Amino acid sequence: MSFSSNVKEELGKINIYNKKEIVEAEILGYMLSGNTTVEDDYIYFITENEFNIERLYKLLFNLKIDYEPETRRKVYVAKVKKEELSKLKREETISDEEELKAIVRGAFLGSGSINDPNKKYHLEILLKSRDNAMYLQNIIKMFG
Numbered sequence: 380m381s382f383s384s385n386v387k388e389e390l391g392k393i394n395i396y397n398k399k400e401i402v403e404a405e406i407l408g409y410m411l412s413g414n415t416t417v418e419d420d421y422i423y424f425i426t427e428n429e430f431n432i433e434r435l436y437k438l439l440f441n442l443k444i445d446y447e448p449e450t451r452r453k454v455y456v457a458k459v460k461k462e463e464l465s466k467l468k469r470e471e472t473i474s475d476e477e478e479l480k481a482i483v484r485g486a487f488l489g490s491g492s493i494n495d496p497n498k499k500y501h502l503e504i505l506l507k508s509r510d511n512a513m514y515l516q517n518i519i520k521m522f523g
Contacts, residue, residue: 382495384428387488391434395481396441400468404478406438407470408485411515413505415489422464424457424489431488432457442466470514479518486515 380388395401409415409424416423426432432448432455439446444463449456473479487493490505506512 383492384430386493387428387491388430390484390488391430393484396437398477399442400475400478401481402438402441403467404470404473404481405485405488406435406442406444406464407467407473408482408487409435409438409489410464411470411482411486411506411511412489412491413507415507417461420461422459422461424459426455426489427453429455431455434488479521483515483518486511 395405410422412424414425416425424432424435426435435457436446436448439457439459444459444466446463447458449458470482473482486504486506492501492503494501504515506515
């Protein structure tokens, strides 16, 4: 397993399920990622990482957000009605440190990769837009 997959698996073990605001923030992070698409009345989150999709399913279930799981070969999909996600906070209203970290975690889990720092430094998160990139960059800057 790659270093990046190991990091995602480790992040997926963080238990936040008793903190609704943190769960919401992490889902918002997933939705910022470049692996989220919008078609008609649905938002699709797509990943090849099984730990990642299981985490997202748990987060959605925790907030009682209906979703349809799909598997296409080795690609996992969570299909969610847009109206279901309209219940979530808007990311621009979040200022709590734990929630901001959850947004970054969700974005990384959604479409990030990282190299083993013993070999070289490289962190990458594919985002849907420049605005999302600037928003995430500003959060990361807050934490040094």
